Amino acid sequence: MKIGVLGAGQLARMIALAGYPLGLDFIFLDPSEDACAGKLGDQLLGDYDHPRLLASLAEQADVVTYEFENVPADVAEYLAARTQVHPSPKALAVAQDRLIEKNFFNEIGIPTPTYAPVDSFQGLQTAMQSIGYPAILKSRTQGYDGKGQSLLKSVADLAAAWKLLDGVPAIVEGFVPFSREVSIIGVRSESGELVFYPLSENQHRGGILRVSRCLSSDPMQAQAEDYARRLITELDYVGVLALELFEVDGKLIANELAPRVHNSGHWTIEGAETSQFENHLRAILNLPLGATDPVGCAAMVNFIGGLPKSEDILSIANAHLHLYAKEPRKGRKVAHATIRTDSPEQMESSLAQLISLADQVDDS
Numbered sequence: 510m511k512i513g514v515l516g517a518g519q520l521a522r523m524i525a526l527a528g529y530p531l532g533l534d535f536i537f538l539d540p541s542e543d544a545c546a547g548k549l550g551d552q553l554l555g556d557y558d559h560p561r562l563l564a565s566l567a568e569q570a571d572v573v574t575y576e577f578e579n580v581p582a583d584v585a586e587y588l589a590a591r592t593q594v595h596p597s598p599k600a601l602a603v604a605q606d607r608l609i610e611k612n613f614f615n616e617i618g619i620p621t622p623t624y625a626p627v628d629s630f631q632g633l634q635t636a637m638q639s640i641g642y643p644a645i646l647k648s649r650t651q652g653y654d655g656k657g658q659s660l661l662k663s664v665a666d667l668a669a670a671w672k673l674l675d676g677v678p679a680i681v682e683g684f685v686p687f688s689r690e691v692s693i694i695g696v697r698s699e700s701g702e703l704v705f706y707p708l709s710e711n712q713h714r715g716g717i718l719r720v721s722r723c724l725s726s727d728p729m730q731a732q733a734e735d736y737a738r739r740l741i742t743e744l745d746y747v748g749v750l751a752l753e754l755f756e757v758d759g760k761l762i763a764n765e766l767a768p769r770v771h772n773s774g775h776w777t778i779e780g781a782e783t784s785q786f787e788n789h790l791r792a793i794l795n796l797p798l799g800a801t802d803p804v805g806c807a808a809m810v811n812f813i814g815g816l817p818k819s820e821d822i823l824s825i826a827n828a829h830l831h832l833y834a835k836e837p838r839k840g841r842k843v844a845h846a847t848i849r850t851d852s853p854e855q856m857e858s859s860l861a862q863l864i865s866l867a868d869q870v871d872d873s
C-alpha cells in the first residue's frame with residue numbers, strides 16, 4: 510500500500526516513520542530538493558500544482574494525505590477525482606481561510622473571538638470601532654506560526670500593520686485575554702470510529718509553539734471534545750484534526766483548526782499508547798484506531814533556529830530526541846524532544862532542563 514503525501518517536511522517524515530511498521534510505502538510531492546522526508550520514500554520534486562507530477566502522484570498513491578493546509582483547492586479536487594484523499598478538500602477549504610473558518614465555527618456553535626473581515630485601510634479603521642483594542646490583524650490565508658500577523662495596541666499601530674499586509678485580504682480579531690492555550694486532537698476513521706487524545710497545554714512565543722504538555726484528566730477535556738466532534742462530524746472528516754483553543758474565564762474559545770497531524774501532538778509518539786501519526790494512517794486506511802491513553806506524564810519542547818548538542822539533550826533524564834534533518838535557520842523548527850516519565854517531579858525537572866537548552870539556541 511502506498512501513501513502519497515503533499516509536502517515532505519517534518520510532519521511527513523514522522524507520518525512515514527509511523528507507517529514503516531505497518532508495511533506502508535510513501536511517495537512525497539515537494540518542491541524542495543533537501544526536503545527532510547525525501548529520504549523516507551520516493552519524492553516527486555516540483556510544485557504542488559505541477560500537472561505531470563500530480564498525475565503521477567494520483568496514479569501511484571492508493572491514498573493521498575497532506576502535511577499542511579495551504580494546498581491549492583483545485584489540487585485537492587484534482588486528486589480527489591482520481592484517488593482517495595483524506596482529509597477532504599472541504600476540510601482544507603475551511604482551514605485555509607481564517608474568515609471561512611471562523612464563520613464555520615460560529616455556524617456550528619463553537620465560540621470564537623470577535624472578528625471582522627478587512628479588505629482596505631478604511632475597512633480596518635471601521636472594523637476597529639467595533640472590535641476595540643487590543644486586537645490582532647491577520648492575513649486570511651497563508652498564515653502559520655504567527656506569520657502575517659500584527660498586534661494592534663492603539664490607533665497608532667493601524668497604518669504600519671496595514672502596510673505589512675501588503676493588500677492581502679485580512680481579518681481583525683479581538684485580543685483574547687486567555688489564561689492558557691490548549692489543543693485537542695481528534696481522529697476519525699472512514700468507518701466513523703472516533704477517538705480523542707488528552708488535551709495539550711501549549712506555550713507560544715512570537716506566535717510559534719515552544720512547549721506542549723499532555724494534560725490527563727483536565728476539566729476542559731469534555732468541552733474541547735464536544736467542539737472537535739462537531740467539526741469532525743460536520744466536515745465528514747477522516748484523519749487527524751487538531752483544534753487550538755483559548756481558555757478564558759473557565760470557557761473555551763476556538764482559535765483555529767489544523768486538518769492534519771499537529772505539533773502539539775508530537776508528545777504522543779512516546780507519551781500515548783498510539784501516536785497521532787500512526788492513528789492518522791490507521792484512519793485514512795480505514796483500519797481500527799489505536800488507544801489514545803497517555804502513558805505516564807509527557808511534554809514536548811521545540812528547537813527553533815538552532816540545535817544544542819545531541820549529547821546535551823540525551824543526557825537529560827527521560828528525554829527522547831527527534832531531529833528533522835533540516836539546516837538550522839532563523840525561526841525554523843529543526844527538532845523536538847519529549848520527556849516521558851511516570852513521575853511528575855521528574856517531569857518538571859527534566860522539562861526545565863530541556864527548555865533551558867532550547868532557549869540557549871533559540872534565535873527568535
Ligand code: AMP
Pocket residue numbers: 622645652653654655656682683684685686687690713716717753764765
Ligand atoms: P495563530 O497563527 O492564529 O494560531 O496565532 C498564533 C498565536 O498567536 C496563538 O497561538 C496565540 O498565542 C496568539 N494569538 C492569536 N490570535 C489571538 C487572539 N485573538 N488573542 C490572543 N492571542 C492570539
